[in-house]
Amino acid sequence: MRADRLVSLVLLLRQHGRMSAATLARELEVSTRTVLRDIEALSAAGVPVYAERGRHGGFALLPGFQTELTGLNHDEALALLVAGSRRGAQAFGLGSALASAMRKVVDALPESSRATAAEAARRLLIDPETDLLSRRLVAEEVPDALVAEVRRAVVAGHRLRIHYAAVDQPPRWRTVDPVGLVTVRGQGYLLATRSGVDRTYRLSRVLAAEELDEPARRPERVDLDRAWRERSTRFRTGGEQVTVLVRVDPARREELVGTALSVRDEAADADGWLRLEAAFQDSRHAEWALWQLATGAEALSPQWLRDRLRDRAAAIAACYGGSYGASSPPGQIRPILSEIDHV
Structure with a gap:
């Protein structure tokens, strides 16, 4: 995790020039003290980062410094693949990974294209939080650590133990075979099977999760869009209509x-x-x-x-x-x- 953060720090300085410790801390979602320690580590490793003091001071890299540290890690690549909207990445606990990956993508662009791409991106807005009537989309708050545990089990193909609070029922532990994760209008769902029967769990009702070492009992391939449509149809046509x-x-x-x-x-x-x-x-x-x-x-x-x-x-x-x-x-x-x- 620290190696990724150091890379992100270098890329932020390359793309934005001089930045204060407070601004870097906000971008990297860490404390100012952590940023100062990271700056010291970069300097000790030979990265030409220097401090400028004063009211408009901050940290910067020597002009012309180049780096090849743009390789994406697993979570960053995954974040890009689900980043049809930034909200999708946030719902799956990949918000920080997406921000880090996008910094690497921007840094990999030719210098002549970097400014043009950044300006074009500012002209495009996908799926804003409010519509023209100022109705705000209320996304469910699910702890990143919990979503990350569920996501790891889904991606690795391992069974998952969840402490789940169903409607009007006391919370209890269940062991499930995860199939995939779906986000709809800010709400996240885990598609799984339990004892071979399809089950859909709302992430906001998962109180705790534990990835198990056992392999999940599920098909090797899945059409998640089709699976979601089928479950939605069963939901609409079942119950107490x-x-x-x-x-x-x-x-x-x-x-x-x-x-x-x-x-x-x-x-x-x-x-x-x-x-x-x-x-x-x-x-x-x-x-x-x-x-x-x-x-x-x-x-x-x-x-x-x-x-x-x-x-x-x-x-x-x-x-x-x-x-x-x-x-x-x-x-x-x-x-x-x-x-x-x-x-």
Whole structure:
């Protein structure tokens, strides 16, 4: 790890010129003291790094210094292969490796192309954290060390022991055969098998992980995209699906269809609205989808869904029905609003 960091330090100085110890520490994700020790080690190894004192001082390399230390290590090469978006590398615990690899790639470019490539990269943005409506993508926080342990087992083809907290169940240890890792909209998943049966585990619910020495019982080759599609289909078509009969404004039809699992029947009413029979993953999914459409849709059945939507609307109306702070007592509306928060 230190050798990679020393290489990265040299490449940063080559690409940026003079840099302060604090800036180097921030780029390398280490302490300032570690940077100073690394500078001493480079100097002792014959790398011509020198210090400039003063307000605008820092560390720099002698002009014209060249290095061939641009070979990628395993994690850096892996980071580049999954770096269709930087978020993908971050989700798999490869963020630091990606930054280090990109420094090496830039350093390997001919000097005449380096500035042009850097300027072009600043003109391209892929998958930003917010969209045009300022909706922020909330990525799950999973410790890098935990993701690294899972990733090593996946890549090495070893069995994996995980302490997993399934929904509404106490955490328990499971031994699985890892197949691959998938990230979707900032959420990471481990695809695995357990006792020969397909299993999908959300990384944010993995509390601890241990790579075992045993080889994983899995096919030598995998089409991960196909495996994910198949598991997604099983998820959507299994479980406690609910069917809803709904009237929808034609202008809002695509919104409804886009959130439903499927539409099984559709007809036009006399007033021009559409009557659809739509399937949803479960009751919370149906409630959330109809609530998003507000008055652009009306659930006709089942009755429990109409009751829930009515209670939601009543809770909001009570909250805003009077002057500030003069609405219904908190105890009356809090249970309903807490339900809203969890949908």
